[in-house]
Amino acid sequence: DAGITQSPRHKVTETGTPVTLRCHQTENHRYMYWYRQDPGHGLRLIHYSYGVKDTDKGEVSDGYSVSRSKTEDFLLTLESATSSQTSVYFCAISGRGSVSNEQYFGPGTRLTVT
């Protein structure tokens, strides 16, 4: 599973509270991505990182922020959770020693905002 984990795996939180999801990799991949997966919408990119301290927005970045202070960890923060952010969040990694742009995925975090 490409040495990628996510924590927590499940979380229930209340509207208006901040939430931080963690993605951890042990494979020294340069690129890391946060997606959300919703029925009918497939996978949508929230933010991504192309190196330590280098991040950029994806297509659905409003209400989310990210940080990457070291290669292994990529944090996704919901600044003030809303019910529309109830979703399954996946982290993915790419880039180590491969000419292919394939991505490898974490197990996902199921977030419910009540």
Added chain:
Amino acid sequence: AQRVTQPEKLLSVFKGAPVELKCNYSYSGSPELFWYVQYSRQRLQLLLRHISRESIKGFTADLNKGETSFHLKKPFAQEEDSAMYYCALSYAGNNRKLIWGLGTSLAVNP
């Protein structure tokens, strides 16, 4: 704009029947195409990449640049093939980002 289209949201076949999941893309250059599979409530797994021209779990996919397609095929479907399948496209200079189709849910009935 670059786009990946999977025209079928749901595909239902019987065990032992051939299956073809369609993927069409729009990109004028040389893309890299992938198929990912997601079994119920699990992580996405890379199934095939077009540059490898390999067969995984009996699945094959051929890149047709003329028709801009990358259809996934299997001659004899098995019940364990029931899953969500996503087609994705990548191209150079895009920070290894993938452009995703919306997915096709494959149901293989006994």
